[in-house]
Amino acid sequence: MRRNALLAYVKTAPILLCVLALMVWLQPAGRAAAQGNALVRVVHASPAAGNVDVFVDGGKLLSNFTFGTVTDYVSVAAGPHRVQVAPAGKGIDAAVINETVSVDADMAYTVAAIGDSASNLGLQAFVDNNQLGSGMAKVRVYHLSPNAGPVDIAAGGKTVISGLTYKNASDYLSVPPGSYTFNVTATQANATVPVSATLQSGMVYSVFAVGLYKGTPELKFVVAAVSGVPGMPNTGSDPNALPQPAAGSPVLPWLAGLIALLALLGLGIGTRGLIARRRR
Structure with missing residues (x-):
């Protein structure tokens, strides 16, 4: 037997x-593995929206969010999310922006509310990269001013960003830490605005051009800084991040x-x- x-x-x-x-x-x-999270921050860059409440997947994320404000990064589950923006205190049913934004795991994003009239309100998403070389700082400019036209940006008498247009972001500039004056020139209006900043080692600086040239709210530059030290994999803040398997790829094929x-x-x-x- x-x-x-x-x-x-x-x-x-x-x-x-x-x-x-x-x-x-x-x-x-x-x-086989957890879906993972993304890092997302929100910018209020819509001159027409006033103070707003921001809802994500039906839940309120931000209350009385004011123009020109930049949030910190928050962790959000990867995948599509319904984002609704409504006048402050009016409730989700009064949303003037209603869009779906998809984010990938282990990535960082900036999502801006934009538009200068009721007919063109919307969201603009950017993929961020906070990876830094040792002893350096990094700068990126986001052009979110509807009527400023293309801009050039110079530092130390040298043009470092040329022809940046509305709803776009520049490449990252890696610079040694120190004090800088960036001259931002609206080429069509032939107007230059100096932006001074002291840049520290290990930090990533975002300069947001928001508002209206010769309008209300007026054109201004909002600077946000985040640490570039290793953190969340593949956001650019971790220089030692390992590549992630593509969605749908075999799990442990060697096994x-x-x-x-x-x-x-x-x-x-x-x-x-x-x-x-x-x-x-």
Whole structure:
């Protein structure tokens, strides 16, 4: 009886191992690991919206959010999110912006409320990168002024950003820490506004141009700073981040391959043993 049970095990074990290998091989990556979070911050850059409440997926995220304000980064689950912006105190049903924004795990984003009239209110999303070289600071300019036209930005008599247009952000400038004066020139209006800032090592600075040139609320520059030290993987704040598997890729393919190999070896050994015993 023991011999028959052993023979039954030898016959069925390789099949079970093959099934297990197939299950592991086909399992989606999203099911094997947590979905992950993104980092998101919000900027109120709409001259027409006034103070607003911001709702995400039906829940209130920000109350009485004022023009020209930049939030800190907050952790948000990866995937699509419904964002609604309503006049402060009016409730979600009075939303003047109603859009869906999708974010990927382990990434950082800036989402700006923009528009200078009721007909063009909306959201503009930017992917951020806070990775820093040792002993450096980094600067990026976000052009969110509807009527300023293209802008050039110079520092130390040298143009460092040229032709930046509305609803766009510049590349990052890596600079040594120190005090700087950035001259922002609206090329169509031929008007220059100096922006002074003291940049510290290990920090990433965002300069947001918001408001209206010769209008109300007036054009101004809002500076936000975040630490560039290692933090959340793949946000650019972690220089040692490991690459993440793409969605839908096999989970632990080497493990599945190993199980399959063992299954095949077991099948071969079991088959040879069974043939040998029959020959006897």
